[in-house]
Structure formats: C-alpha cells, structure tokens
Amino acid sequence: xxxxxxxxxxxxxxxxxxxxxxxxxxxxxxxxxxxxxxxxxxxxxxxxxxxxxxxxxxxxxxxxxxxxxxxxxxxxxxxxxx
Numbered sequence: 001x002x003x004x005x006x007x008x009x010x011x012x013x014x015x016x017x018x019x020x021x022x023x024x025x026x027x028x029x030x031x032x033x034x035x036x037x038x039x040x041x042x043x044x045x046x047x048x049x050x051x052x053x054x055x056x057x058x059x060x061x062x063x064x065x066x067x068x069x070x071x072x073x074x075x076x077x078x079x080x081x082x
Contacts, residue, residue: 007077014069018062025058 029036033047041049074080 003077007073007079010073011070014066014073018066022059022062025055029055 029047029050033051036047036050037045039046044052071080
C-alpha cells in the first residue's frame with residue numbers, strides 16, 4: 001500500500017527546492033547584472049548573455065531534473081504509467 005503522505009511530502013519538497021533555485025537564479029542574475037557585465041561571453045556582456053540565454057538553459061535543466069525525480073518517485077510508489 002502506498003503511503004500518500006510520504007509521496008506528497010517528497011513531491012512538495014522537490015517542488016519547493018527547485019522553486020527556490022529558480023527564484024535565486026532569476027533574481028540573482030538580475031541583482032548582479034552590472035557585476036557580471038565586467039566579463040564577456042562570445043563577445044556579449046555576461047549579464048546580458050545570462051539574461052538572454054543562460055537562464056533559459058538553466059530553467060530547462062530544472063524542468064529536466066523535476067521530470068526525472070518525479071518519474072523516480074512515481075516508480076518507487078508504484079504509480080508510474082510505464
């Protein structure tokens with residue numbers, strides 16, 4: 001029998017951790033954009049590059065992590081579709 005409280009606790013924990021990382025990345029790059037502009041990447045200031053491209057890649061990585069961990073959790077608790 002599946003312990004639904006444990007499943008939802010782990011799901012909520014994963015969601016909150018990834019949401020925290022998302023907030024730190026989003027506001028961290030915005031907060032330190034001027035300092036990051038002292039460096040350049042592919043000829044663009046790093047602050048601009050991270051705002052335009054870098055954060056999008058990080059967001060996709062966070063989605064990938066969430067998907068992977070949720071599949072593992074679902075398999076562990078026997079609710080996977082595969």
